[in-house]
Amino acid sequence: MLPAAGAATGVPTGTPGAAPACSAGTLYLTFDTGSMSQAELIASTLRKHHIKATFFLANEPTVRGDNSLDKAWAPYWKELAADGHAFGTHTFDHVYLRSVRDGRVTMRPQFGAEGGRDVEMRAGDFCDELRRSAAALHAYTGQTMLPLWRAPGGRTAPQTLRWAEQCGFKHVGWASAGFLGDELPSDRFPNAVLLQRALRDLRDGDITMAHLGIWSRKDPWAPAVLEPLISGLEHKGFCFATLREHPAYRKWFEEQAAEQTKRAPGQAEGRR
Numbered sequence: 001m002l003p004a005a006g007a008a009t010g011v012p013t014g015t016p017g018a019a020p021a022c023s024a025g026t027l028y029l030t031f032d033t034g035s036m037s038q039a040e041l042i043a044s045t046l047r048k049h050h051i052k053a054t055f056f057l058a059n060e061p062t063v064r065g066d067n068s069l070d071k072a073w074a075p076y077w078k079e080l081a082a083d084g085h086a087f088g089t090h091t092f093d094h095v096y097l098r099s100v101r102d103g104r105v106t107m108r109p110q111f112g113a114e115g116g117r118d119v120e121m122r123a124g125d126f127c128d129e130l131r132r133s134a135a136a137l138h139a140y141t142g143q144t145m146l147p148l149w150r151a152p153g154g155r156t157a158p159q160t161l162r163w164a165e166q167c168g169f170k171h172v173g174w175a176s177a178g179f180l181g182d183e184l185p186s187d188r189f190p191n192a193v194l195l196q197r198a199l200r201d202l203r204d205g206d207i208t209m210a211h212l213g214i215w216s217r218k219d220p221w222a223p224a225v226l227e228p229l230i231s232g233l234e235h236k237g238f239c240f241a242t243l244r245e246h247p248a249y250r251k252w253f254e255e256q257a258a259e260q261t262k263r264a265p266g267q268a269e270g271r272r
Helices: 039-048 071-082 123-141 158-166 191-201 221-235 247-262
Strands: 025-027 030-032 054-057 086-089 095-101 104-109 119-121 238-240
Touching: 039 071, 039 221, 054 123, 071 086, 071 123, 086 123, 095 158, 119 123, 123 158, 191 221, 221 238
Parallel strands: 025 238, 030 054, 054 086
Antiparallel strands: 095 104, 104 119
């Protein structure tokens, strides 16, 4: 069953100099896996501020020399689940959409057995990609993923969106102001600029997007930006919530919960 919705979290009432809690609205922090170089720092920063976020999981190579959904990372995901964070799938092998022609969908897994090669996928293949991340999370934490997915690079097509919904996953993008820029080159987009832009532009209801580490950025984003960004947004009166609470997905969650209820106990969900 889907996790119960919780209250948004923000600045405690009475914090000196802070705006009243939630006076500016609610923001939805989301993180994709990436290199995992900043995973512990991000988790501890969210914990310090009592903020719940949503994490989109793919099995990506990490700075430890393993992959983010290997068993060695189970304690990390279990700890995040215990903290009350939510999870969605980012496809297991970080599969990019390449093209859709005459109903044929070409994808390129970035990792895994087919990493770096264009492959043609059918609906069942694509659903398997989405479900593999969900299965890994459940194995490590016992937690059911939200019925949400995020396409690598944000690249979708009507056909992949339809396939995902047929197997129970709604796509989640991000707001324009919510693109926090951690994958941009740091010489052209220094952390101070990214911080000020986010503090200036984020608005009530925005979904943000960053990563648990980016290989290519020379000046890592999270150590310099995450703490002052959260503190600054709290000071402006923003609260934070997971996508469990996002109003745009409430009906979808209800529909998926009803579908789960209809299924007989122990009945495996077949491909659609």
